[in-house]
Amino acid sequence: MKTPGFLLMLFLTASFITINCDTLSGDNPPSNPFPPIKTRSFSPCSVSQEGSIVTLCFRADCGNVTTSIESEYGDLVYETNTTVTFGSSINIDTTGWDSGNYTLTVTNSVGVIYTTNIDIP
Numbered sequence: 001m002k003t004p005g006f007l008l009m010l011f012l013t014a015s016f017i018t019i020n021c022d023t024l025s026g027d028n029p030p031s032n033p034f035p036p037i038k039t040r041s042f043s044p045c046s047v048s049q050e051g052s053i054v055t056l057c058f059r060a061d062c063g064n065v066t067t068s069i070e071s072e073y074g075d076l077v078y079e080t081n082t083t084v085t086f087g088s089s090i091n092i093d094t095t096g097w098d099s100g101n102y103t104l105t106v107t108n109s110v111g112v113i114y115t116t117n118i119d120i121p
Contacts, residue, residue, distance in 0.1 A: 042059075042060075043059070043114060044058060044059055044060040044062055044106075044113050044114055045057065045058055045059065045062075045106055045113070045114040046059065047104065047116055047118065049118060052093060052094045052095040052097075052120075053091055053092070053093055053094070054091070054092040054094055054104070054118055055089055055090070055091050055092075056089060056090045056092070056104070056106070057087075057088075057089045058084045058085070058086065058087065058088050058089065059086065059087075060086055061084070061085045061086050062084045062085075062106070062108050062113060063083060063084070063108050063109060064081065064082070064083050064108060064109070065081070065082060065083075065084050065106050065107065065108045065113070066079065066080070066081050066106070066107050066108075067079070067080050067081075067082070067090055067092075067104070067105070067106050068104075068105050068107075069092070069102050069103065069104050069105075069118070070102065070103045070105070071098070071100060071102055072100050072101045072102065072103075077097065077102065078092060094120050097120050098120070099120050099121055100119070100120060101117055101118075101119055101120075102117065102118050102119075102120060103115065103116075103117055103118075104116050104117070104118055
């Protein structure tokens with residue numbers, strides 16, 4: 001014969017599980033308060049800088065791309081359209097540009113595929 005304490009514990013445990021199951025069902029599933037940290041996915045480009053030359057190297061066939069550079073004030077200072085394949089590169093001469101932080105963005109038919117900041121001394 002089971003003791004009344006055991007039955008009470010069993011009842012409380014079953015009630016707890018029922019409450020938890022009820023909160024998991026319905027239109028508002030619980031959100032994870034600690035979502036996983038997103039890792040950087042493969043980047044189709046890399047940027048290097050030597051003196052006033054910024055080199056954009058492509059590590060994938062990206063098709064027709066537009067490469068643009070905006071100043072920290074949002075002014076478009078450079079733009080070019082080209083077809084790129086794996087291993088191709090674009091050299092950008094920044095001689096005469098004001099020193100500061102610029103945003104380089106590469107887009108193709110699917111949208112922005114790469115963006116980074118470059119500093120011009």
